[in-house]
Amino acid sequence: MSTSAARAILQLLPLNAPYAQERLSKHFDVIELWKEADPKSVIAERKDNIEVVVTSAMTPTPADLIDALPQLKAICSQGVGYDAIDVKHAQGKKILVSNTPEVLNDCVADLAFGLLLATARKLGHAERYVRDHQWGTDAAFPLGAKVSHKRLGIVGLGRIGMAIAQRAAGFDMDIRYHNRSERIGISYGYEASLVDLASWADFLIIATVGGDSTRGLINAEVLKALGPNGIIVNISRGSVIDETAMVNALASGELGGAGLDVYEAEPKVPDALKSMDNVVIVPHIGSATNETRKAMIDLVLDNVDAYATTGKVITPVPAL
Ligand code: 8YV
Numbered sequence: 001m002s003t004s005a006a007r008a009i010l011q012l013l014p015l016n017a018p019y020a021q022e023r024l025s026k027h028f029d030v031i032e033l034w035k036e037a038d039p040k041s042v043i044a045e046r047k048d049n050i051e052v053v054v055t056s057a058m059t060p061t062p063a064d065l066i067d068a069l070p071q072l073k074a075i076c077s078q079g080v081g082y083d084a085i086d087v088k089h090a091q092g093k094k095i096l097v098s099n100t101p102e103v104l105n106d107c108v109a110d111l112a113f114g115l116l117l118a119t120a121r122k123l124g125h126a127e128r129y130v131r132d133h134q135w136g137t138d139a140a141f142p143l144g145a146k147v148s149h150k151r152l153g154i155v156g157l158g159r160i161g162m163a164i165a166q167r168a169a170g171f172d173m174d175i176r177y178h179n180r181s182e183r184i185g186i187s188y189g190y191e192a193s194l195v196d197l198a199s200w201a202d203f204l205i206i207a208t209v210g211g212d213s214t215r216g217l218i219n220a221e222v223l224k225a226l227g228p229n230g231i232i233v234n235i236s237r238g239s240v241i242d243e244t245a246m247v248n249a250l251a252s253g254e255l256g257g258a259g260l261d262v263y264e265a266e267p268k269v270p271d272a273l274k275s276m277d278n279v280v281i282v283p284h285i286g287s288a289t290n291e292t293r294k295a296m297i298d299l300v301l302d303n304v305d306a307y308a309t310t311g312k313v314i315t316p317v318p319a320l
Contacts, residue, residue, distance in 0.1 A: 115259030156208030210237025
């Protein structure tokens with residue numbers, strides 16, 4: 001680590017691309033904080049040079065870190081979600097914050113549909129049934145639920161929500177959505193009441209932002225309205241669903257099934273979910289494809305380059 005007075009970048013996590021470090025060090029002296037034995041003293045020593053922080057959607061970037069960096073001008077994050085970054089605090093100090101929207105829409109929407117199909121058609125359970133040598137035994141495999149031509153409710157009709165709706169149209173599904181406000185010019189039906197949407201829907205896919213504004217949005221009442229044949233899919237943030245209420249509803253049969261990519265306290269997954277056959281659980285892999293992760297990393301690097309050369313970022317997080 002160089003102690004020069006060069007413009008420095010504080011990188012909180014590795015960017016898994018062989019060319020990333022070379023691109024970052026084009027404009028900045030790169031501090032690879034995850035390699036440091038004593039990160040706090042490194043920050044104290046270099047605080048007057050650090051202009052940029054590189055972080056990710058799942059890497060905490062709190063106000064006290066932001067306050068420890070008096071020269072900080074930009075926070076460039078890998079990921080579309082920014083609930084782990086104190087964006088309001090940063091923006092209050094005129095610090096730019098960028099994320100990586102759009103480039104992951106397809107893969108996250110594909111996984112949402114994969115989880116819906118896997119849960120409705122019991123793919124995880126069926127896989128275990130064959131691997132556990134039950135096929136051909138007396139234990140008949142239970143029937144699943146049809147997906148095509150069913151009613152899909154989307155909670156959070158943003159970029160990823162729209163990509164999910166596009167896929168649902170391919171399955172001839174009826175689509176309605178709930179947002180904080182109705183979107184103009186959208187052909188899908190708007191439900192101002194989340195409970196009404198859940199009562200109407202066969203399946204509910206959660207594609208909202210995370211953070212305080214949506215914490216516990218999907219509560220026991222909404223889950224009850226979705227019902228014993230209903231299936232919930234979550235590819236946004238675990239905090240959006242009241243996880244205890246969901247586990248109880250699944251255990252009592254009040255809720256039919258769940259396909260989950262995100263959890264309240266990742267990587268911790270409630271043990272109760274692990275023994276349920278009507279639940280599909282995967283480890284936050286929404287954007288985890290070679291193509292999409294490369295595109296996300298490239299957009300982080302493009303944002304850093306843009307800041308270094310123009311003082312602006314390409315994909316700023318909206319003002320909160
Ligand atoms: C993570 C995500 O970035 O983009 C988001 O908001 O949650 C994911 O794409 C990814 O899992 C890396 O942490």
